Amino acid sequence: MVLEIRKYPDPILSKKAERVEKIDQDIQKLIGDMIETLYAAPGVGLAAPQVGRSIRLIVFDPSVRNEEGKLTVLINPEIIEKDGEAIMKEGCLSVPGLEAEIKRAENVKVTGLDKNGNAVTIDAKGFLARVIQHEIDHLDGILLLDRIGFIKRDIFKRRLMKQLKETAREQAVK
Ligand code: NI
Numbered sequence: 001m002v003l004e005i006r007k008y009p010d011p012i013l014s015k016k017a018e019r020v021e022k023i024d025q026d027i028q029k030l031i032g033d034m035i036e037t038l039y040a041a042p043g044v045g046l047a048a049p050q051v052g053r054s055i056r057l058i059v060f061d062p063s064v065r066n067e068e069g070k071l072t073v074l075i076n077p078e079i080i081e082k083d084g085e086a087i088m089k090e091g092c093l094s095v096p097g098l099e100a101e102i103k104r105a106e107n108v109k110v111t112g113l114d115k116n117g118n119a120v121t122i123d124a125k126g127f128l129a130r131v132i133q134h135e136i137d138h139l140d141g142i143l144l145l146d147r148i149g150f151i152k153r154d155i156f157k158r159r160l161m162k163q164l165k166e167t168a169r170e171q172a173v174k
Contacts (some may be wrong), residue, residue, distance in 0.1 A: 002040045003051040008095045008143060008160070017047075017054045017139040020075045021119045022134045027057070031073055031115050034059045043093045045108070045131045045139030050094050056134040072110040077112035077136055079105075089092055092144045097154055102146045104133045 001019035006012055020027060030053060038046045038059055044067070056076045062069030084106030108129045110122045117152045124132050137143070145153050 001036065003029055003033050003037045005037065005041065005046075005050055005093050006052055008145065010094075011084065012049050012052060012054055013094055013138070013143055014093070014141045015049065015054050016141045017049050017056045018111075020055050021113065023075060023113070027055075028115065029073075030057070031059065035071065035073075040062070041093050045135040046093065047135045049138055050140075052126070056139045058132075060131050062128050062131055069128045071129075072122070073115045074110070074112040074116070074122075074132075075117075077110050077132070077139070079108050079110050079133070079136060081109035083107050085127075086130070088127075090130070090134060090144060092134070094138075095144050096154075098144055098148075100144055101133075101151065102147050104143065106132055107135055108132060110136075 030048065030051075031089050032047065034051060034057070037051060040063065042064050044062050045058065048057040049053045058074050059072070059093045060069070061071040063071075079080060082105035085103060086106040087098055087101050088102045090102045106129060107123070110132055112119050112120060122132070126172045128130060137147075145156065
C-alpha cells in the first residue's frame with residue numbers, strides 16, 4: 001500500500017523517533033508499504049516518520065537515481081564512523097520545492113538490523129553515504145531546512161506559508 005508522505009510543517013517530522021524493539025508483523029507490513037511508497041514517489045530514501053510512524057526505520061535504494069547501491073532496509077541505524085566532507089545538492093520528499101547544497105561526511109560506517117533482525121554493517125561512500133545520513137537525520141527530527149542558512153530557511157518558510165494560506169482561501173471559497 002502506498003502511504004501518504006508527510007510534509008513540512010507536520011510536527012512528526014521534527015520529533016526524535018523511538019527505537020524499534022520488536023520486528024513483528026506490523027513492522028514487516030510497514031517495511032513493505034514504505035518500499036512501495038519509495039518507488040511510487042519515486043525517491044531514493046524514506047524514513048518511517050515521513051509516513052507518520054515515529055520509529056527508527058529507513059529504506060533506501062540509490063539505484064533509483066542510477067547511483068551505486070541496492071534496496072536496503074535498516075532498523076535502528078547508527079553511524080559509528082564518519083570521515084571526510086562533501087557538499088552535494090539534496091532534496092526531500094517531505095520538503096517539496098526545496099533543493100539545497102548540504103555539507104555532510106563523505107564516508108560513513110553504519111550499523112543496524114535488516115528486516116529479519118540480523119545485524120548489518122555498511123561502509124558507505126559518496127551518494128550512498130549521503131542518502132543514509134539524510135534518512136538518519138529524519139529519525140532525529142532534522143530536516144533539510146535545519147541544515148541550511150537562516151536566510152534561505154526564512155525565504156522558504158514565508159513562501160510556503162503564503163501558499164498554505166492561498167490554498168486554505170481557495171478551499172474556503174469552494
Ligand atoms: Ni528527506
